[in-house]
Amino acid sequence: MASVRVEALTKRFGDRQVVNKVSFQVADGAFAVMLGPSGSGKTTLLRCIAGLELPDSGSVYIGDVLMDELSPRERDLSMVFQNYSLFPHMSVKANLAFPLVVRHRPRGEVEERVRRTAELLRIEQHLDKRPNQLSGGEQQRVSLGRAIIREPRAFLMDEPLSGLDAPLKLQMRAELKRVQRETKLTTIYVTHDQVEGMGLASVLGVMNEGELIQYDAPAEVYARPRNAFVAGFVGNPPASLLEAEVREENGNLELRGDGFTYRVGEDLARALKGNTDRVIIGVKPEGVKLVRAQRAPNDIDGVLDYTEDFGSTVIAHLRIGQGSISASIPPQEGIGLEAGARVGVRWDAEKLSFFDARSSERIV
Ligand SMILES: Nc1ncnc2c1ncn2[C@@H]1O[C@H](COP(=O)(O)OP(=O)(O)OP(=O)(O)O)[C@@H](O)[C@H]1O
Ligand SMILES: [Mg+2]
Structure with a gap:
């Protein structure tokens, strides 16, 4: 686990500035949510942090170590996307174990971590099933489990709940909060859903057109929006x-x-x-x-x-x-x-x- 620091990160696609001088810091163990409408640059920002996208300028630090020259694998982060692509031909157990197996961890350690992760995500009873024998929410838990099983230094999530129906979303939000609290994994979570964002965040960022407009405690963002866009975006319904x-x-x-x-x-x-x-x-x-x-x-x-x-x-x-x-x-x-x-x-x-x-x- 570690803190994450982003400094003046800028990313262009052609002549479009998709992420514009974004700076923020996530303390070790904090749950940061980046909230913004579709196309505001959230996924691009996350991919730059993960090293999947090369920024035009700016830097990313994990635990005070500069990441700019490091590959995604060397950064030791875990990322969960909206479509939680599990391996369909593998059991839940094999899916969970996969990140450890490819890193050649000893069998005893793999067994123990699979057991602990399954317990944490309450999917012990599904370990021998295939993903297509699980509900959407259960599959989502498995994909979260697979992302955190090797204890990455930080956890990046891109709208991981958007494929779920409303009651399941609510349940998974509570689960995510609990899992994050128990693992103390430094998390950056992006979403366009402001109810989800406000509910999960210990610190909330609001993005618009590639800019990070405000970054603060959720209650502070709500009470004192920095500009009219933020006021009209957060709250249920917003101002x-x-x-x-x-x-x-x-x-x-x-x-x-x-x-x-x-x-x-x-x-x-x-x-x-x-x-x-x-x-x-x-x-x-x-x-x-x-x-x-x-x-x-x-x-x-x-x-x-x-x-x-x-x-x-x-x-x-x-x-x-x-x-x-x-x-x-x-x-x-x-x-x-x-x-x-x-x-x-x-x-x-x-x-x-x-x-x-x-x-x-x-x-x-
Ligand atoms: N590889 C790419 N090449 C060109 N343009 C891109 C590329 N990826 C993203 N964009 C553009 O950059 C802008 C920001 O995209 P991004 O996916 O970061 O937005 P987002 O905030 O994640 O949106 P959503 O909520 O819809 O997922 C969009 O206008 C998108 O069309
Ligand atoms: Mg996106």
Whole structure:
């Protein structure tokens, strides 16, 4: 096990910069998740770390040792891909043992490690079966087992759960967390699924168009997104983004957007004043209240589009002017809410983020 450090890593395909000066460090034993939309460069970044792809510039260190000249095998990392290509003609046991057998480990050690790995992944009862006799989740466990059996220095995973159905995904997420905690394997995991990413990460990176935009504890990324892209990407559902003009009206600062005017408090006014004349407001779903009576001056007119009932919470999708926002409300407040209903929308000022509309960078 070891720490992993990536320094100013850049990778081009033709004239396209697919990974752009990416730097980050994963502490020994940490679970780092790189989250980003399709095409943001996650797989390419991982392949560069593994040595399967040659970067144009930048460096990779494992445990403070420079890897740039080393082959994938010399780097001693393990990688699991989305399609967990097990050998179909071999038993589960032989699949697990494979990485040790090709390294000519003694038979006793192989037996012992297969036993321990099978126990860790709870697949002891499947050891004599062939992969096609296993469910998707069981196959995925075998492929995880095969990746960690030789105790690599770090573990790289590329969307390993994307082939599984929702309940199995949930179960495997819990398993992965447990296995990582028990093995203390330094892990870098990439996914476009932000629920999966937030749930697994001890440290979370958000990538967009080849850049690592933010790299921090998941709670910090959620609470203080670095720019509007991050705000609109993390969270379930993510924050809604509304553009507004910053105007001074009778000595007060107002944000005026399509279908709403929002007067800002003193602290926020100080932060915004003279800073920018257009902002993007990030509205977190739990920071929105629906009010049907007793409207306050800063309440906004909304129209209910539709609701999604998740049992413990209801997500109300609302229209404000031409824009739309999501609100997370207690189920009892969703009762009797009909599509097309006019409702008052009240923002919790504490739960709002503000970004410069031009640079998209966070202001407050
Ligand atoms: N070998 C290659 N040659 C040319 N372009 C490539 C190559 N591999 C990847 N790309 C391009 O680089 C960009 C980033 O690809 P990458 O596979 O790293 O994205 P990703 O974030 O893993 O996406 P996904 O979530 O869909 O897996 C994409 O636009 C892709 O088309
Ligand atoms: Mg990918």
